[in-house]
Amino acid sequence: MSILIFAESSEGKFKKAVFEAVSYGKEVADKLGVEVNVLCASTQVPTDADLAALGKFGANKVWKMTLSEDRPAAMAEALADAAGKCGARVVVISNNYNGKSIAPALAVQLKASIASGVISVPDTNNGFQVKRGVYSGKAFAQVNLTSVVKILAITPNTFAIKESGNDAAVEAFSASISDASYRLKAQSVNKVQGKIPLTEAEVVVSGGRGMKGPENWGLIEDLATTLGAATACSKPVADMDWRPHEEHVGQTGITIKPNLYIAVGISGAIQHLAGVSSSKVIVAINKDPEAPFFKVADYGIVGDAFDVLPRLIAAAKELKAAQ
Amino acid sequence: MKILVCMSVVPDTTTKITFTDNNTKFNTAGVQYIINPYDELSLTRALELTEAQGGTVTVIHVGLADSEASIRKALAIGAHDAIRINAEPVDATLVAQEIANWAGSQGFDLILTGRESIDYNGGLVGGLIAAHLDLPFINIVTQLDVAGTEVTAIRDIDGGKETVKANLPLVASAQKDLTEPRIPNMRGIMAARTKPLQVVEASGVQALGQSLSFELPPAKGAVKLIDAEKAGDLIQMLHQEAKII
Numbered sequence: 274m275s276i277l278i279f280a281e282s283s284e285g286k287f288k289k290a291v292f293e294a295v296s297y298g299k300e301v302a303d304k305l306g307v308e309v310n311v312l313c314a315s316t317q318v319p320t321d322a323d324l325a326a327l328g329k330f331g332a333n334k335v336w337k338m339t340l341s342e343d344r345p346a347a348m349a350e351a352l353a354d355a356a357g358k359c360g361a362r363v364v365v366i367s368n369n370y371n372g373k374s375i376a377p378a379l380a381v382q383l384k385a386s387i388a389s390g391v392i393s394v395p396d397t398n399n400g401f402q403v404k405r406g407v408y409s410g411k412a413f414a415q416v417n418l419t420s421v422v423k424i425l426a427i428t429p430n431t432f433a434i435k436e437s438g439n440d441a442a443v444e445a446f447s448a449s450i451s452d453a454s455y456r457l458k459a460q461s462v463n464k465v466q467g468k469i470p471l472t473e474a475e476v477v478v479s480g481g482r483g484m485k486g487p488e489n490w491g492l493i494e495d496l497a498t499t500l501g502a503a504t505a506c507s508k509p510v511a512d513m514d515w516r517p518h519e520e521h522v523g524q525t526g527i528t529i530k531p532n533l534y535i536a537v538g539i540s541g542a543i544q545h546l547a548g549v550s551s552s553k554v555i556v557a558i559n560k561d562p563e564a565p566f567f568k569v570a571d572y573g574i575v576g577d578a579f580d581v582l583p584r585l586i587a588a589a590k591e592l593k594a595a596q
Numbered sequence: 597m598k599i600l601v602c603m604s605v606v607p608d609t610t611t612k613i614t615f616t617d618n619n620t621k622f623n624t625a626g627v628q629y630i631i632n633p634y635d636e637l638s639l640t641r642a643l644e645l646t647e648a649q650g651g652t653v654t655v656i657h658v659g660l661a662d663s664e665a666s667i668r669k670a671l672a673i674g675a676h677d678a679i680r681i682n683a684e685p686v687d688a689t690l691v692a693q694e695i696a697n698w699a700g701s702q703g704f705d706l707i708l709t710g711r712e713s714i715d716y717n718g719g720l721v722g723g724l725i726a727a728h729l730d731l732p733f734i735n736i737v738t739q740l741d742v743a744g745t746e747v748t749a750i751r752d753i754d755g756g757k758e759t760v761k762a763n764l765p766l767v768a769s770a771q772k773d774l775t776e777p778r779i780p781n782m783r784g785i786m787a788a789r790t791k792p793l794q795v796v797e798a799s800g801v802q803a804l805g806q807s808l809s810f811e812l813p814p815a816k817g818a819v820k821l822i823d824a825e826k827a828g829d830l831i832q833m834l835h836q837e838a839k840i841i
Binding site: 345374376378380402409410417418462472500519528532551557568 | 610611714728738748831833841
């Protein structure tokens with residue numbers, strides 16, 4: 274028996290979410306008294322040194338496998354094979370777009386249950402219970418999983434990275450991947466260049482209608498660049514095409530959980546708050562002292578964005594220069 | 597082209613979420629229900645495709661009789677017929693398996709779902725249906741075009757976008773931007789009354805995940821207000837006090 278963790282790599286590197294997943298998996302494994310196995314299956318597998326370093330977060334063994342294309346279906350097939358080989362009772366993946374494409378395909382192969390958006394370590398005292406986000410950030414549910422094998426898709430930026438062990442053993446892994454897993458043919462990939470993807474950002478600067486028009490977004494971008502933040506926006510802003518829809522956070526956009534969310538000129542409609550309320554620290558900047566955002570914010574500034582933002586940018590530049 | 601659109605019925609986005617029975621049940625009092633917004637995008641795109649190329653759009657919903665008003669709305673928007681599988685939609689495993697069991701023998705060219713429901717937020721049903729029926733799955737599409745049997749789609753991936761091609765039949769899940777939802781007109785509403793809505797008994801799939809209890813996010817303390825004239829102080833507070841930058 275073991276825990277199996279999927280270590281996603283992008284351009285031969287691991288992202289922070291992988292270290293979170295391994296640290297999380299280690300905690301679950303200790304609870305169940307089992308080993309931690311990791312599979313990295315990708316077109317560009319990181320170096321053996323990087324793979325072995327996952328041992329620091331608790332991995333006992335790291336399997337590596339090179340895929341001919343980065344397709345979630347192929348990753349699911351490799352994971353199903355690995356789960357069989359190591360007798361995995363729990364498979365941990367990141368609850369990102371790729372993870373959510375892998376999880377269902379894997380679940381059907383393993384006859385497993387899935388909990389996505391998981392924000393707790395399982396409680397195994399009474400069944401197998403995990404807490405997960407529901408109602409798009411407005412609430413949490415305690416879910417009991419009853420199948421033998423469970424897949425947990427864990428929410429990024431939720432679990433601490435814990436360093437404990439030494440390097441893990443790295444072994445080549447092979448599994449036959451069916452042609453069916455390569456039925457989608459990628460034509461092109463456009464990665465966001467020179468910007469931090471919103472879903473991975475630790476700091477997010479977000480603008481609403483109070484910014485008055487797309488031509489004023491330079492201020493939002495200035496503050497974001499200075500803080501190493503991603504930019505986001507409210508629904509009306511995306512609907513008016515001031516900003517692309519990928520930046521829309523809220524109930525019908527994306528739900529994010531950064532360490533710091535700075536909302537500028539966003540009133541704080543219930544749908545918007547749903548998407549950002551799990552942020553660790555929230556700053557609201559709004560002209561209207563009655564704006565609902567101030568009820569959920571940790572810090573607030575009642576004032577005009579066009580006065581406040583230049584002051585924040587200047588102070589942030591000063592801080593960064595001193596660091 | 598024969599298209600199946602899977603729809604769930606969810607509380608309106610403005611709903612203030614509360615729970616009853618010692619936080620074990622969602623409080624439905626006064627709640628307005630709507631077609632899950634992502635499923636509505638699937639439905640609209642399906643109608644656009646069949647209007648341009650011919651074909652039919654069937655909507656399918658796993659749920660109890662109280663969701664029929666929302667199913668009628670889907671028919672009013674333009675779906676040709678509807679199926680309701682009579683089961684409590686306990687988890688994604690159950691919903692997807694029931695839909696796959698029914699749809700497997702019906703010869704659909706394209707099966708569309710939303711990328712997630714805005715209540716359960718599982719984001720799994722489309723992928724599960726595809727896996728059960730051994731069909732290709734294009735997750736989180738913002739553009740979907742069909743030419744003959746070839747599908748071209750643009751999908752959101754982590755940190756960017758990917759353009760993919762695949763052949764029908766397949767399953768895809770809708771993301772915002774796929775199209776704009778339609779408001780049903782009076783003719784559609786009248787026509788919906790007589791369109792077929794078939795109730796199918798569930799095949800008895802067991803759910804593997806049960807929501808036992810719910811909780812609301814912890815209440816926030818009072819906001820710390822900073823004078824707009826001294827806005828720069830915020831940066832120091834975030835650095836020294838919150839230790840976040």
